[in-house]
Amino acid sequence: MPRQGKAPxxxxxxxxxxxxxxxxxxxxxxxxxxxxxxxxxAGFWSRGGQSDLSIDCNSPERAANLVELIRERRYKPKPxxxxxxxxxxxxxxxxxxxPSADDKLVQEIVRMILERIYxxxxxxxxxxxxxxxxxxxALQSIIKGWQGAKWFIDIDIKGYYNNINHEIxxxxxxxxxxDPQFLAxxxxxxxxxxxxxxxxxxxxxxxxxxxx
Numbered sequence: 658m659p660r661q662g663k664a665p666x667x668x669x670x671x672x673x674x675x676x677x678x679x680x681x682x683x684x685x686x687x688x689x690x691x692x693x694x695x696x697x698x699a700g701f702w703s704r705g706g707q708s709d710l711s712i713d714c715n716s717p718e719r720a721a722n723l724v725e726l727i728r729e730r731r732y733k734p735k736p737x738x739x740x741x742x743x744x745x746x747x748x749x750x751x752x753x754x755x756p757s758a759d760d761k762l763v764q765e766i767v768r769m770i771l772e773r774i775y776x777x778x779x780x781x782x783x784x785x786x787x788x789x790x791x792x793x794x795a796l797q798s799i800i801k802g803w804q805g806a807k808w809f810i811d812i813d814i815k816g817y818y819n820n821i822n823h824e825i826x827x828x829x830x831x832x833x834x835x836d837p838q839f840l841a842x843x844x845x846x847x848x849x850x851x852x853x854x855x856x857x858x859x860x861x862x863x864x865x866x867x868x869x
Contacts, residue, residue, distance in 0.1 A: 723759055730838065734760050734849040736857055737865045752819070754851065754865025767843065774833055819863040823847050 726732035737754040744751050756764060772788070779787065784795040827844060834840060850859050 719759075720762075723762065727763070727842065730841075732763070732842070732845075734763070734846045736850040736852045739851045739853040739865075752866060756865065760846075760849075763842075764846065767839075767846070770839075818866040821863050823862060 723732070735757045737756045737760075740753045740755060741750040742753045743749070776787065782798065784790040784792065784798070823844070826847070827840065830840060830843065847864060848860055850857055851865065852858070
């Protein structure tokens with residue numbers, strides 16, 4: 658849960674955003690792959706969904722071309738390939754979004770930028786989906802500071818990723834991010850659509866969900 662308090666320095670935010678929008682030279686080739694390799698989760702470097710190209714191919718020209726497409730506002734995310742995979746509940750399936758190799762790389766860079774902007778806003782007691790935090794760090798904090806409780810609340814929002822309102826999400830992002838080109842890049846990702854059973858579908862709400 659985000660904490661109330663001082664917002665991140667907007668100058669540092671702008672510097673990070675400019676990495677994707679053209680004000681600061683972006684890393685290319687091996688250095689770009691090295692940057693993302695150090696931050697990506699396991700399985701990130703697998704083959705993409707809508708392209709036969711592997712993201713780990715040794716092509717500085719390809720990375721540089723991707724950077725120029727973003728800077729010149731010509732980058733267009735491809736529709737993700739949607740597959741169904743089993744959930745932890747027997748007999749229940751959930752959609753899995755498989756982006757192309759190029760889109761996966763751009764998504765990871767955007768994730769890194771958003772993490773730098775929003776990570777300082779979270780409370781120290783928050784452990785979910787954060788760097789260097791997990792259920793193990795949550796248990797350690799309980800051991801150190803446990804004082805008892807009357808209630809335990811476990812909440813699961815059904816179909817959360819499929820029903821995220823794009824307009825509300827963009828309005829929330831605008832509260833912390835002032836760069837219109839970076840926001841347009843995120844909106845383009847949300848509106849890219851998906852392909853399921855060889856049929857293209859527009860996306861009016863929701864976001865692609867990756868592996869858990």
